[in-house]
Amino acid sequence: MSSMNEMIELLNCAVAIAKSQNYEYISPEVLLLAMCQQEDFVDAFTACGGDTEQLAEDLKKYLDEYMKLEHTVEPDFSFGTNQVLMMAQFSAENSGREMVELSHVVHGMWSLKDSYAVYYMKLQGVDEVSLLQELSNYAEGEAYIYMEEED
Secondary structure (H helix, E strand, C coil), rough: CCCCHHHHHHHHHHHHHHCCCCEECCHHHHHHHHHCCHHHHHHHHHHHCCHHHHHHHEEEEEHHHCCEEECCCCCCECHHHHHHHHHHHHHHHHCCCCCCHHHHHHHHCCCCCCHHHHHHHHHCCCCHHHHHHHHHHHHHHHHHHHHHHCC
C-alpha cells in the first residue's frame, strides 16, 4: 500500500471510530486506536514486544471514559492530533520524503508532552526508537518488493 493510501486509510478509520463511538474529538488516542487496525503497525508493535489487542482495549477504556458523549456529534480533530499531524509533516520534510508515512505519525505522537497514547505504548515496554526502527524495516521491505516487481 502506498504511503498516501495508508495515511488516507488511517485518517478515515480514525474518523469512523470517533463517529461510531460518539467521541467528541479525533484525539491522538483515537488515531492510535486506528493504527491498531493497520497491519504494518500491528507487526511492528508486536515485534517490539507489544500487544495491539491490549493496546486497543486500554485505549477504548480511556476514550469511553473521557471522550464519549451521550449524543451524536461530528467529531473534530483535537489540538493534540493537529500537533501530531504537523509534526509528522515536518518529520517527513526533514527526512527528504515527499509523503507522510506511518512512522512520521508515530514520531509526531511521541513528540507530544502529555499523551495517553504514548503512555499506553510505554506501559507495554514499547519505546519510540524501537517502534520507528521496526516501521522503517517494513517500509523498506515494501519498497524492496515494489522494486523487485518492476524488474
